[in-house]
Amino acid sequence: MTRRRALGRALSRVASLALAAPLALSPVSAGAQEPIKIGDLNSYTDLPAFTIPYRQGWRLALTEINESGGVLGRPIEVISRDDGGAPGDALTVANELVRREGVSMLMGALLSHVGLAISDYAAQHETLFLASEPLTDALAWQKGNAYTFRLRPGTYVQAAMLAERAAKLDAKRWAVVAPNYEYGQSAVEAFKKLLKERRPDVEFVAEQWPPLFKIDAGAVTQAIDRAEPDAIFNVTFGSDLVKFVREGTTRGVFEDRQVVSLLTGEPEWMNPLGSDVPEGWIVTGYPWDTLDTERHTAFREAYEARFDAPPRMGSVVGYTSLKALAKAIEKAGTTDSAAVAEAMRGLSLPSPFGEITFRASDQQSTMGTFVGKTKALDSRGQLIDWTYKDGADYLPPADQVKEWRPQGS
Known part of the structure; x- marks a missing residue:
């Protein structure tokens, strides 16, 4: 079977499973109309490691949408830019996308402080922003606004899932290590609060706050070991995670200690460890190779046929982000940001993980994630013994959210 035929077969299967059909796309040829421009920055x-799969994910969604007739009879065009990994650079890029390129709305971002900057821009300029990846809960709650939505489960939800497992461990003394910026701070705050609610007897005996991507792994692991904790809560990722794991393994810091770790089960962050993947860490992640639901299998096959590579968490995020915006535009019947935002509140759509809904109360989606354990597998890691946790089961109730969000947002 040729690659073209394989791609066609996979895309047809995706369509038959209603990954594209719920958009209720117009049968009018998408190429006959001016495109709907969506700005992406990341x-x-x-x-x-995360953003390239993310881009491939939305490109797959873009193909499916446009080959099905576009939205409102018009094709979608995504104008993508690098946000520089810094709030100031991201604001410049966002303004260029809106003012110079004429995009109708924005999506993307990964780092939490960058996401918050774009969210503030969105509110000031009344431009819809779908924060695809940033995990700080300030986006949805304390600094939420009428124009910002968030796709992925934030630090509170993922910390709640991990605290549920951590509370069952025979561990009283805990150490934490997290990057010293918004994401790390909010993750640790949530985990400590939620674990103490379940286990009032626990105590936190050491905290290490290395600067993002500048961890001194020797000093960090030495300080943790000196505190003699029973367990460790880790929030590092990327190059910081690689250094932390390798130095901690060399020094024996993880021996006879439980480790609970945010994001480490995602292939983007686990695979760079190669054969050094630690065994048995309790993590949030993505079992791309063993998740065999019909919907996910269709997505995986279409993605692999298109890119000749397995999907990553970023792939799912990028794919679902563009699908969500397309469905909201179709529902609103216009590209006006205020109208699309209104359409997104309460909007439900299928994703490779299952049905998700953007809650009207905080504009946070109910997308969940997977909790399992790490295992070294050949030259990469694998998430095993996993369970999917629906985000709706861990989000705070609407009345609590109302107290947190700014008035009128």
Whole structure:
């Protein structure tokens, strides 16, 4: 079977499973109308392990949408830029996309402080922003606004999932290590609060806050070992995670200690460890190779046929982000940001993980994630003994959210 035929077969299967059909796309040829421009910005240079799969994900969605007739009879065009991994650079890029390129709305971002900057821009300029990846919960709650939506489960939800497992461990003394910026700070705050609610007897005996991507792994692991914790909560990722794991393994810091770790089960962050993947860490992640639901299998086959590579968490995020915006535009019947935002509140759509809904109360989607354990597999890692956790089961109720969000947002 040729590659073209394989791609066609996979895309047809995706369509038959209603990954594209719920958009209710117009049968009018998409190429006959002016395109709907959507601006994408992300840390493509700084964090390619996540953002390249993310870009491939939305490109797959773009093909499916446009080959099905586009939205409102018009094709979607995505104008993509690098956000520089810094708030100031991201604001410049966002303004160029809106003012110079004429995009109707924005999506993307990975780093939390960058996401918050774009969110503030979105509110000031009344431009819809779908924060695809940033995990800080300030986006949805304390600094939420009418124009910002968030796709992935944030630090509170993922910390709640991990705290549920951590509370069952025979561990009283805990150490934490996290990058010293918004994401790390909010993740640790949530985990400590939620674990103490389940286990009032626990205590946190050491905290290490290395600067993002500048970890001194020797000093960090030495300080943790000196505190003699029973367990460790880790929030590092990327190059910091690689250094932390390798130095901690060399020094024996993880021996006879439980480790609970945010994001480490995602292939973007686990695979760079190669044969050094630690065994048995309790993590959030993505079992791309063993998740065999019909919907995910269709997505995986279409993705692999298109890119000759397996999907990553970023792939799912990029794919679902563009699908969500397309469905909201179709529902609104216009590209006006205020109208599309209104259409997104309460919007439900299928994703490779299952049905998700953007809650009206905080504009946070109910997408969940997987909790399992790490295992070294040949030259990469694998998530095993996993369970999918629906985000709706861990999000705070609407009345609590109302107290947190700014008035009128």
